[in-house]
């Protein structure tokens with residue numbers, strides 16, 4: 001057996017990735033950026049996660065992190081040097097032995113509609129079947145429909161992006177709702193029939209952002225990699241997603257709970273004034289939503305970003321948010 005020397009010391013950096021088209025696309029992008037900032041080549045190592053093989057409804061599998069656990073185990077076993085996750089799939093608690101080394105600039109955080117015949121949401125006929133696997137999307141779509149005198153039927157689906165679009169092409173569903181970022185990354189943005197305003201559907205905490213994770217510096221090589229990957233970090237995106245995930249954690253919700261959150265910068269002309277954090281939680285049928293926002297100075301530290309999320313969560317809980325989240329999944 002020939003032994004190939006790879007890993008932190010020399011040779012290519014090993015990037016663990018899921019096999020899905022979306023995961024391969026985002027890993028490929030990050031691989032290029034990492035070899036640019038480290039001057040080393042990056043080799044993709046394919047890893048299958050429970051979230052990829054299970055046919056169960058994600059809400060039923062429950063528990064957070066179905067897509068990330070196998071990648072994290074490979075990191076801790078030293079089989080790979082770093083991994084790329086969709087930030088919205090990461091559990092809100094960060095393991096001590098792993099480092100969130102970089103959160104690159106976020107792309108489009110919105111959800112989008114992919115409907116038959118080029119339809120926009122408001123043009124869907126009564127009784128339209130709208131597919132999504134997310135209770136957050138169901139709650140907000142149903143709330144919007146109720147408010148606008150529409151009747152829609154939200155249908156629980158899962159599967160990769162191509163599968164979900166296939167339900168519309170095949171005529172089983174009138175529309176599906178997906179993340180814009182996912183479609184962008186696999187080059188299928190042209191399928192979008194409407195970019196849903198965040199006033200209509202607030203995205204999942206962290207949606208549209210990536211997380212680059214590696215071991216938290218047990219060895220000199222690990223420490224050097226954490227430092228090198230930091231070049232890809234965008235402080236504003238990191239502050240925003242930290243606030244969003246702090247809100248989620250404070251609402252004590254699992255990943256399948258209907259919580260939407262989005263932090264963005266409020267500017268006066270060119271001058272950035274504040275960070276705004278919006279949050280929503282609701283019942284799946286959309287009959288009740290608690291939707292609030294808060295603004296504060298742009299967080300400069302992790303603790304400040306966490307505080308922004310905690311403050312909004314406290315206000316939402318005071319307005320009855322806990323009662324809307326239903327049974328916990330784990």
Ligand SMILES: NCc1[nH]cc(CCC(=O)O)c1CC(=O)O
Nearest residue numbers: 086088178179181182207208209
């Ligand atoms: N839940 C699966 C998942 N995780 C990340 C994305 C899209 C990319 C992103 O939000 O960063 C998707 C697909 C989707 O929700 O449509």
